[in-house]
Amino acid sequence: MTLNQVIFDNVSFRYAEDQPWVLKNVSFSIKQDEWVAILGHNGSGKSTIAKLMNGLLFPDEGAIYVHGMEVTPETVWDVREKVGMVFQNPDNQFVGTTVRDDVAFGLENRGIDRRIMLNRIEDSLTSVRMSDYLFHEPHRLSGGQKQRVAIAGVLAIQPELIILDEATAMLDPRGRKDIMMTVNDLREETKVNLVSITHDLNEIVGADRVIVMNEGEIWLETVPRELFKQEEALRQIGLDVPFTAKVTNRLKDIMDFDQQPLTQ
Template sequence: MTTEQVIFNNVSFRYAEDQPWVLKNVNFSIKQDEWVAILGHNGSGKSTIAKLMNGLLFPDEGEIYVHGIKVTPDTVWDVREKVGMVFQNPDNQFVGTTVRDDVAFGLENRGIDRNIMIKRIEESLLSVRMTDYLLHEPHRLSGGQKQRVAIAGVLAIQPNLIILDEATAMLDPRGRKEIMTTVNDLRRETKVNLVSITHDLNEITGADRVIVMNDGEVWLETVPRELFKQETALRQIGLDVPFTAKLANRLQTDFEFSQQPLTQKELLDQLWTFHSNK
């Protein structure tokens, strides 16, 4: 039995016949329990990939499989049973007058039994630390709280795959860090697949693998540690590495790191070890 939960096979897409290709012969796969970050500058095709995974768009050429199901107009609702998507602006996802009603919406659409529904609402809000806001109006919440509720709504339907499509773009740095920490913790607990679409390399340090898009094509597939060594090449395609990686790259002439530091703690630990051994 294959462990590949998402497969893009020679996928090309454009929004109209007289427009340029947004994606050109894209190939990649995502394995079970894997967190894959898809990076790229604006217009690189990364958000189009997210919409194709969820059946919001369909490829002009090639094939897409999600959890063993080929994505077509005939199978789109089966695919969406497997996929939960969190968008950049959570306000666009809210339909309920309270947090509880909003999380319940997807469950009601699936005809989930009321007792099961109540349990899932409680569990999903507990997972994102929003149980105290059960009866709050969503539009009165902060940006980070709104995204937590949006994530809870996705978790409640128990998808096999969660897609974060620039889901932290409207948050401040602290809010971004909290959301990514929450989602990564949930991924470990629930074994759900995670795909994060972003242009912010600070968000990908915990990812298992990174796919970098450039002008509609896969520019590079690698892991975060190796990616952060590509500072000059990334800058040429409109991306920038985190400060910690920049500092580590500058220090490479004086220090021999055992591995590329991903966090400030890793950088400091390696510098301390280097000095201690002198």
Template sequence: MATDQVIFKNVSFRYAEDQPWVLKNVSFSIKQDEWVAILGHNGSGKSTIAKLMNGLLFPDEGTIYVHGIEVTPDTVWDIREKVGMVFQNPDNQFVGTTVRDDVAFGLENRGVDREIMLNRIEESLKSVRMTDYLFHEPHRLSGGQKQRVAIAGVLAIQPDLIILDEATAMLDPRGRKEIMMTVNDLREETKVNLVSITHDLNEIVGADRVIVMNDGEIWLETVPRELFKQEESLREIGLDVPFTAKVTNRLKDTVDFDQQPLTQKELLDQLWIFHSKQ
């Protein structure tokens, strides 16, 4: 049975006493090897959850556990040994003059043996398809390439949990597609715990579970297939479903779908099956 690797228990948070609550009595858990997408419009509280999970912030009320350790100022460095975080802007994470130096930075800080370090650099860059850029300067890379290097830097330290905090927000459509392909590949290869924070429903297709935030509270916990059926309700809280889901929802009165298609290929396959039965 999978164990809870992250637990939020009645967590509330605000940035100052005279400001409104950003999170209000939020409770959820994330199991081992699970990919959970935390979804919501700007200001819904989703990025605050990421910062609380990594010890960048601490709750005003309630408790948070990451891999059995309560997140407090006293345990924050233990937590960060277990949690890796990739932010919106990869330029803010780069410290090395080359891709290799940058990926090595976290390992050097942890005193990792040189031979082990070189192997981890190679394996992590291979995982994100960036081995050909070992000696390139990070700032000369494309947006998608920069973000893949940032992910490699997190992978190299071998955390138990990786948080992607709006990691595709500053990328063009091609860059977003590259990063989501990388994320899906990583899940298949490493089975690492993954939390992705986003407002884009196109990015949650591969997630095991989705937590939808609205006005600092959990609006819904479900799986992507079920979420995509709720197009009208999602629009009311400032979110929009992917094009495939829109087409599916328009055709439901005339096509008997076996299940809600998640991808364009699934939609075409089911339409072909329906057509062949006519």
């Protein structure tokens, strides 16, 4: 049986009673080992979903379950043991003066035995290809390297689920590529569930499934390949498909046209 790691059951949320609903009846689930991308234009409700997923916020209506546990103020600390988050700004995420100290921080907080701690630091840095940087200062790394260290810090805690909330948004194209490759590797090498939140369709390519948000509601749930075919509809909700997908769509149109009989 496949376990649902995350369940959003009819979730509605607003930041205050006198403010509009930011999420309206949102329902979806994420299965074990799945990588799900949550896509949408700015303000469509993606970050709010991420915050609800690890108990930074709680639903006004409906319920959220993470690894079989309902997310409530009572369970929030247990939930956070299972959900790691990587945010947009790499510079805001460092606490250590070296890469090793930084990755150690979350483990020290949990009182983990020193020997186990050193192994976990090494393993998680190896997973993101940063094991050669143990004694480097985090602030001197490139944007992509910083985010890889932030991912290692989360991995070291051995979470069930990692949420990347626009984790590439502040990086240059090279840094972005770097992170997407790392996420792809993690997907293949570890059993961790991944939720990546983005407004950029280039970044959903490797995901198993994509949930498209629009104005606080799920607009569509599909696989990336199918989504790229919906160029026009996507444009109407403020999303642009990648150039290569546009070319593929055009070629397909031409091929379909060529295969039509010239005379009826």
